[in-house]
Amino acid sequence: MTQQNLYLGIDCGTQGTKAIVLDATSGKVLGLGAAAHTLISGANGRREQHTQEWLDAFTEATHRALQQAGVDGQDILGIGVSGQQHGLVLLDDSAQVLRPAKLWCDTETAPQNERLLEHLGGESGSLERLGVAIAPGYTVSKLLWTREQHPDVFARIAHILLPHDYLNYWLTGRAVAEYGDASGTGYFNVRTRAWDVALLQHIDPSGRLEAALPELIEANQRVGTILPAIAERLGINPTASVSSGGGDNMMGAIGTxxxxxxxxxxxxxxxxxxxxxxxxxxxxxxxxxxxxxxxxxxxxxxxxxxxxxxxxxxxxxxxxxxxxxxxxxxxxxxxxxxxxxxxxxxxxxxxxxxxxxxxxxxxxxxxxxxxxxxxxxxxxxxxxxxxxxxxxxxxxxxxxxxxxxxxxxxxxxxxxxxxxxxxxxxxxxTEQSEAAALGAAIQAAWSQSGDSLAALCDKCVSxxxxxxxxxxxxxxxxxxxxxxxxxxxxxxx
The missing domain is CATH 3.30.420.40 (ATPase, nucleotide binding domain)
Incomplete structure (x- = not known):
């Protein structure tokens, strides 16, 4: 019997979390699990989620995927996380989440986006400076909105994370970001692949936001090893490594x-x-x-x-x-x-x-x-x-x-x-319709195994x-x- 190389791919979306178990040796998906999230909706376009729901769904979906795959969680070598883009998760200096996460589909921050766009010189100015034209769904207007609507929360910000960055932080205790998902923040330059710190200083001259930014890592780099308590909660190997992960579209690209x-x-x-x-x-x-x-x-x-x-x-x-x-x-x-x-x-x-x-x-x-x-x-x-x-x-x-x-x-x-x-x-x-979760699992294998991404995609994407x-x-x-x-x-x- 050939040696299995097992990886867990997670996709935390708006409606729920999906988990898949991939055998990178055979290229086969062995098991799939899912768990739902609820949405907080308000009349003014508010769309938010409690991050605790993501953690509960992550755990439940993982247990279901392992069960369906019929494998021992101790054999999982690595985890990759795909997340809904643009969402804002704020943590204080003791790593507590300060308020519900504002999502990509939230339009409550449209007035703030309008003013930021004006500051950048309109859509053409934004394209010239950042390489993208910021839109209400992007993260940057959510920061200005928080400053104006919740100054008490804003004053306690120690970490600014996207949904997948937050899940990686929960898994490893390390706050990092990768270029794909960072591209959708509105304070990142896609040409130079660097944070636009001056734009954050425009929102808050104190330097608080700049200090709260996660470190950027390459797509094939690992964030770290899973924390023992989380490994126990998920029922997986405590030496499993966590890859950089990415936004759902970026992981969907790998998964197709x-x-x-x-x-x-x-x-x-x-x-x-x-x-x-x-x-x-x-x-x-x-x-x-x-x-x-x-x-x-x-x-x-x-x-x-x-x-x-x-x-x-x-x-x-x-x-x-x-x-x-x-x-x-x-x-x-x-x-x-x-x-x-x-x-x-x-x-x-x-x-x-x-x-x-x-x-x-x-x-x-x-x-x-x-x-x-x-x-x-x-x-x-x-x-x-x-x-x-x-x-x-x-x-x-x-x-x-x-x-x-x-x-x-x-x-x-x-x-x-x-x-x-x-x-x-x-x-x-594609055979596997859960492309983002598959992409996350393939990326986890890429960061761990040293195989080329092209070879892994040839084997795992059919x-x-x-x-x-x-x-x-x-x-x-x-x-x-x-x-x-x-x-x-x-x-x-």
Whole structure:
């Protein structure tokens, strides 16, 4: 029997934590576990979470994954952590969390972001200085908001951490950050890969924030060894090492084998993301493109749409449809939904950049107002948003011979065909849909084993041949017309 090399990959997302056990020798995922989180929501766009829920979910998901894998936790050699990006976790000097973590989807800090953007000289000034245009979801406006709304909390800040940094701190007692996740803070320069200390001094001239920054480490460096008490709590080997980890998109890139130019990863989740590896920081003049660093030694230009399966879900609920019936209705309607167009901007929108937009339906007549056309129009509308973003990425010189599709929507053959036709690119799903957790486990093996990341991805990331979907020429041109209609409607906003 071959010797197993077991690694734990954790993905702490908005809705819950996933854990996987990976055997890096065979490349197989042996077990999967999950546990849910709850969200604190407020009327003014507040979206926060108690960090204790992450620790409880981390523990529960790990126990479930080990149990399903049927392995001894004492055989785990290393852990990698993927975390939701942009969130703010503040600790005092005795390592106590000062308040609930403010999340990426929190918009309460929009006024603070507006003022910081003005200070940077608008979107173009922000792009020039940082390589990204700061947006309300980023971490930097959360710091200014804390200073203004909770001065007592602000005065006690000793550590400023992102969600995955915080989990690494809990595991090892060491506060560090890596370039990929740090790119989404808004106080980090993606070209030079360094903190923008002057921007933090603008928020607080005392130097408190600068002193609270974690040390930056490389993607293949280890944070340290797991603390004995945490190893006991998780039921794993006390000599297990903890890798740098990263943001969920960066880990998703590794987990889909997107570590060299030519592959594009597209996630069809509640929001939609499209990203690709680049070996140079080609910063787009378009503020919608975030040229983050990757967690594999390069860059990861990325776009994010705010409305995807959350929008299709609303239409499903409206007509009280299960997934199979919904997909059947989408397939029943023709391309272009008989002239019905939906701009599904129910949450406002980031790509196209319409933060204050609302959703709308256009082109309705007595004959085309059917359930099937509305179901099709919402899926087309959300997918056109991804096409809009992909076009922005392609303008930065990204080439794509294939799209790796992940997320809940990727399980629908109808949607896969739609993506292939609208993007005019071959689409294929990865075998492991929990790409971020897989990427975290692969990164843990990379930092521990000395194997090359490419060799590990070749072994551990496999595509599902049955999901391979090619564009159909006639459909590509029919969608082109429907997409032109979508662009005209967006232009009027």
């Amino acid at each position: 084998g997107n570590i060299a130019p030519g592959v594009i990863t597209m996630s069809l989740g509640s929001s939609g993301t499209v990203y690709a590896f680049a070996d140079q920081p080609n910063v787009s003049p378009q503020a919608s493109v975030a040229t983050f660093c990757s967690s594999s030694g390069g860059w990861l230009p990325l776009i994010c749409t705010m409305n995807l399966t959350n929008a299709t879900g609303v239409i499903r609920e409206l007509f009280d449809l299960d997934l199979a019936t919904f997909n059947a209705l989408v397939a029943e309607a023709p391309i272009g939904a008989d002239g019905v167009s939906m701009l599904p901007f129910l949450n406002g929108e980031r790509v196209p950049a319409l933060p204050h937009a609302t959703g709308s339906v256009h082109g309705l007549t007595m004959t085309n107002l059917t359930r099937a056309n509305l179901c099709r129009a919402v899926v087309e509308g959300t997918t056109f948003g991804l096409r809009y973003g992909l076009d922005l990425l392609r303008q930065t010189g990204l080439q794509s011979h294939s799209i790796r599709l992940i997320g809940g929507g990727s399980k629908s053959p109808v949607w896969r065909q739609m993506v292939a036709d609208i993007m005019n690119t071959e689409v294929i799903c 595509v599902d041949p049955a999901s391979r979907t090619l564009p159909v020429a006639a459909s590509v041109s029919a969608y082109q017309q429907a997409y032109a209609r979508y662009q005209q409607l967006v232009a009027t906003l």
